[in-house]
Amino acid sequence: MRSLMISIIILLSLDGALLAKPSLKFGVFAYRSKAVVEQEYQPLMDYLNKNLKETSIELSVLQRDELDDALQKNRLDILMTNPSHYEIIRNYNMFSRVIATMVRIQDGVKTDSFGGVIITSASNTSVNTIKDLKNKSIAMMGAKSLGGYQAQVYECLQ
Numbered sequence: 001m002r003s004l005m006i007s008i009i010i011l012l013s014l015d016g017a018l019l020a021k022p023s024l025k026f027g028v029f030a031y032r033s034k035a036v037v038e039q040e041y042q043p044l045m046d047y048l049n050k051n052l053k054e055t056s057i058e059l060s061v062l063q064r065d066e067l068d069d070a071l072q073k074n075r076l077d078i079l080m081t082n083p084s085h086y087e088i089i090r091n092y093n094m095f096s097r098v099i100a101t102m103v104r105i106q107d108g109v110k111t112d113s114f115g116g117v118i119i120t121s122a123s124n125t126s127v128n129t130i131k132d133l134k135n136k137s138i139a140m141m142g143a144k145s146l147g148g149y150q151a152q153v154y155e156c157l158q
Helices: 002-019 034-051 064-072 083-089 146-157
Strands: 023-029 056-062 078-080 104-106 109-111
Touching: 023 034, 023 064, 034 056, 056 064, 064 083, 083 146
Parallel strands: 023 056, 023 078
Antiparallel strands: 104 109
């Protein structure tokens, strides 16, 4: 009798495991606060989970270091990141290729470009063009940030 009960419990456990949908981890670079990025991507997750009958998608919004760690440990199946980060990781990870590019619409205008800004105080009359930055000290997000550093450095080097 005890063996029968154990067998039933094992079979019920296996049945539940067999019925579980396979899951894909969808990693998104947290280019803003995690809460804001999660709110932005949740409608996509809801859509995918509603329409992909055989697979569930799990959203994971990660800071740059967390994302790199998850990639190194092969914890992500799908990745949404910026072009600069993608170029770095495609050489070191299992991700094979770009399958989509995000096109944003702002005030009815579509853009698939990425860039950054350089700002100065309105009272600073010594900086009006990129050329005026020579021999000046500036603040930046970090050397790994495409929109907060790399795009501006590229323009300065041009």
